[in-house]
Amino acid sequence: MNNNQTLEKLQQMRLSAMASLHKQHLGDNRIESMTTDEYLALLVDHQWEDRLNKKIVRLVSQACFKQKASLVEITYDPQRNLDKNSFVRLGTLDFIRRKENLIVTGASGTGKSYLAQALGYEACLMEYKVLYANTSKLLNELILSKMDGSYLKELKRVTRTDLLILDDFGLQALDQQSREIMMDIIDDRHNGASTIIASQIPVSAWYELIGEGTIADAILDRIVNSSHRIKLEGESLRKGKLKSI
Known part of the structure; x- marks a missing residue:
């Protein structure tokens, strides 16, 4: 698996928060301590929270x-x-x-x-x-x-x-x-x-x-x-x- 290609594809799909967290975990070698399901859930939750926070900031600004x-x-x-x-x-x-x-x-x-x-x-x-x-x-x-x-x-x-x-x-x-x-x-x-x-x-x-x-x-x-x-x-x-x- 080419991690650089994975990170690039995540960025292209506008999953920047997920890409950032994945890159951080790759550098810290923390992936091995989690199951595949746990790691996927971690990435998805992080991306979800990032989008929600941005949406709230946008809603407050538009108000x-x-x-x-x-x-x-x-x-x-x-x-x-x-x-x-x-x-x-x-x-x-x-x-x-x-x-x-x-x-x-x-x-x-x-x-x-x-x-x-x-x-x-x-x-x-x-x-x-x-x-x-x-x-x-x-x-x-x-x-x-x-x-x-x-x-x-x-x-x-x-x-x-x-x-x-x-x-x-x-x-x-x-x-x-x-x-x-x-x-x-x-x-x-x-x-x-x-x-x-x-x-x-x-x-x-x-x-x-x-x-x-x-x-x-x-x-x-x-x-x-x-x-x-x-x-x-x-x-x-x-x-x-x-x-x-």
Whole structure:
């Protein structure tokens, strides 16, 4: 057996992790201590883990998170009105598997974005496709895409993700174009994928914020009725330069 040819073929088949480990074991003469089945399993597991890690890195990059957030870094101060048991259940991501939504509301600085992105990052680790976006920026980008004819392509990119995170929803009232695009997004994802909406505006004020009764009714019916709710309270976590969430 020509080991150099074997390594070259592994590289050509894009099994670089397997080739690297095989080369290392050849140099260390560790192959003889394993059975054929054990060695093959070792190589395959190494290649599998390498591809999984690369996929997760790619998913995190494509998600476009604003900050790195982790479920393990979340604090459950009673003043925040964040129930640990409820949020830990959300952290299992069963709500994504059930195509349910999550609404996180609270004043500026209470950690809405962090919670949403922590769930998003966990979803990437579980190999879900995630997209994080500032709501106003996303709607403006989609408005511009109508001008160059790429709207349907861009809308598909947004609606086909397993988890869409719309942050800072409601900071700007929706005009007619924004309302229609928001309706397209919510309607396409209804019962098919999960959406997290983070907003400083209480849900009770969303009807007026969206405007135009028919569209507002349709959007709220699709997004609110199938949503888990978190209403954060307390002072801004940014006061005193607090770094923990």
